[in-house]
Amino acid sequence: MRHNHSGEIAVSAAAITVPQASPGAGYQALKGEIDAAVARVLASGWYVLGAECRGFEAEFAAWMGLSRAVGVANGTDALALALRALDVGPGCAVATVSHTAVATVAAIQMVGATPVLIDIDPAHYTMDPAELAAVLDAPPPGLPPIRAVIPVHLYGQPVDLDPIRAACARHGVPVVEDCSQAHGATLGGRKVGGMTQVSCFSLYPTKNLGALGDGGVIATADDALATRLAALRQYGWHRHYISDEAGVNTRLDEMQAAILRVKLAHLDAANARRQAIAAAYDAALTGELRPPARRAGATHVFHQYVLRSPQRAELQAKLRAEGIATGIHYPMPVHTQPAYAGRIALGPAACRATEAACAEVFSLPMFPELTDAQVAQVAAALRRLG
Ligand SMILES: *Cc1c(COP(=O)(O)O)cnc(C)c1O
DSSP states (O other): OOOOOTEEEEGGGOOOOSSSSHHHHHHHHHHHHHHHHHHHHHHHHHHHHHEEEEEEEEHHHHHHHEEEEEEEEEEHHHHHHHHHHHTTTOOEEEEEEESSSSHHHHHHTTTOOOOEEEETTTTTTTEHHHHHHHHHSSTTTOOEEEEEOOBBOGGOOOOOHHHHHHHHHHTTBBEEEOOTTTTTTEEETETTSSSSSSEEEOOOOOOOSSOOOOOOOEEEEEEHHHHHHHTTTTTTTEEEEESSSOOOOOBBBHHHHHHHHHHTTTTHHHHHHHOOOHHHHHHOOOTOOOOOOOTTEEEEOSSSSEETTTHHHHHHHHHHHHTTOOOOOSSSSSGGGGTTTTTTTOOOTTTTHHHHHHHHEEEEEEOOTHHHHHHHHHHHHHHHOO
């Protein structure tokens, strides 16, 4: 038995002709450019926090339309470092969602803060702004004060950010966007991650912008905050060997930074390809299966193309029989996982919509290098499901 990156058991891997994700295909598509970038780093003799990292940070900030970006070792560290830079730690609560990669909650705990989990709007699978506002107005008893909110732009779909920002502004609470699944998604014509004080991106290989190893990046228009983040990521050094405050080690290495510079130049095209694949899937859906909702005024960048059905297992088995792999993002809400069950604060909605979604969602193959023939194969199989 093999486990893929989403933990799904691939029982008949040999028969799969359309994988659910394929970072290897992402490498092959840009092999010449990536190999040259890696060779450049190897020959340079400088392997951590050098010219490639500075180049990637400048190019990523420019692509975001922001002044600063800070490369770090992974997306979890990006979130934890952003919280630290906002002085969020022990004695603080941080609100986020249960319907996310567990990393979002792990980052809150890394800084010693207490997570409180808000339910989702079931149409878009993102944080319910009304429940967040209610929790900010009347926090659950026994919870430390809420000092930050982390909305997650899940599956490539922007959250309903305006009411979240408004509720947070009323309470003087900063918003830290988790953009790990939404590099390039827009809301009201602006890229997510650029509308709040600080935003965090995982650059894990399967993400819309993915390294060939671990990576993460924090984006901000606040120069002082960026300078503090850059120090915190390396032992709190503002000057070499001198720690002005206690920091950590979460550096982005030069090899990944060089690869990410190559990938960044192709990101807009890769997102457009994901959107075209999503449109082909939409057109093939029949019967009870409904295309994923797109938020009005937003562009969805389809980190995942997620369907929902009470007959999930049966549909997945039918697709698998045709050589098509699917995934589940995520099979178990954070608050029901063994590490958290009974130990984590929930808002008044008790994450019921999250639990219902987790029981029914499944993700079709989605990565830019899917061939037209593979997309047609999935579409044909979807037509037969109806
Ligand atoms: C991938 C992901 C993370 C964590 O990123 P890592 O690079 O794996 O640490 C955090 N939040 C969300 C929503 C993610 O999808």
